[in-house]
Amino acid sequence: MLAGGKSTRMGRDKAGVEVEGQPLWQRQLATLTALHPQALFISGQPDGPYGESGVEVIQDLHPGCGPLSGLEGACWRLQTPLLCVLAIDLPWMTSAFLDRLVKIAMQDGRGVVPQNGEYFEPLAAVYPHAMLNLVGEHLRQTDHSMQRLIRRAVELDLVIPLAISEEERTLFRNVNTPADLG
Numbered sequence: 001m002l003a004g005g006k007s008t009r010m011g012r013d014k015a016g017v018e019v020e021g022q023p024l025w026q027r028q029l030a031t032l033t034a035l036h037p038q039a040l041f042i043s044g045q046p047d048g049p050y051g052e053s054g055v056e057v058i059q060d061l062h063p064g065c066g067p068l069s070g071l072e073g074a075c076w077r078l079q080t081p082l083l084c085v086l087a088i089d090l091p092w093m094t095s096a097f098l099d100r101l102v103k104i105a106m107q108d109g110r111g112v113v114p115q116n117g118e119y120f121e122p123l124a125a126v127y128p129h130a131m132l133n134l135v136g137e138h139l140r141q142t143d144h145s146m147q148r149l150i151r152r153a154v155e156l157d158l159v160i161p162l163a164i165s166e167e168e169r170t171l172f173r174n175v176n177t178p179a180d181l182g
Contacts (some may be wrong), residue, residue, distance in 0.1 A: 043058050067143075089175045098126075
């Protein structure tokens with residue numbers, strides 16, 4: 001789970017924001033736990049609201065570089081061929097959708113990143129461990145865009161895009177501001 005953002009627009013740590021009576025970090029943890037992963041960890045600050053959850057917390061190796069740095073830390077920690085990533089601010093994502101991505105990746109041997117029109121949805125995706133070098137390469141540049149990273153990963157055949165349906169777009173509605181909670 002990626003929970004290391006600054007939450008500037010929210011005005012407080014998004015991980016502790018409640019959606020339908022449950023803090024986002026607990027909601028996302030339940031979504032991922034339902035996949036029965038071999039390992040589960042949170043990319044974020046150890047003093048976050050999830051700090052006492054009993055789940056391993058991994059700090060960014062390059063703080064201030066956005067989700068790209070969280071992905072790097074998770075890839076370093078990874079001991080399996082695939083990494084399923086879920087951002088803290090996607091409360092309507094389902095285990096069923098993520099399970100579908102994992103199954104496609106396991107059959108195909110590459111990562112799977114949902115695509116919404118021209119844009120990728122890189123924060124609810126499955127990545128191969130082989131992404132580590134590419135992520136490191138992108139962190140050494142000034143543009144830490146996840147869109148740019150995914151386009152390059154597709155070119156290198158590390159991940160495949162998966163077009164999402166109109167109905168699935170609601171799964172990717174994120175929570176960035178207090179107004180998004182209504």
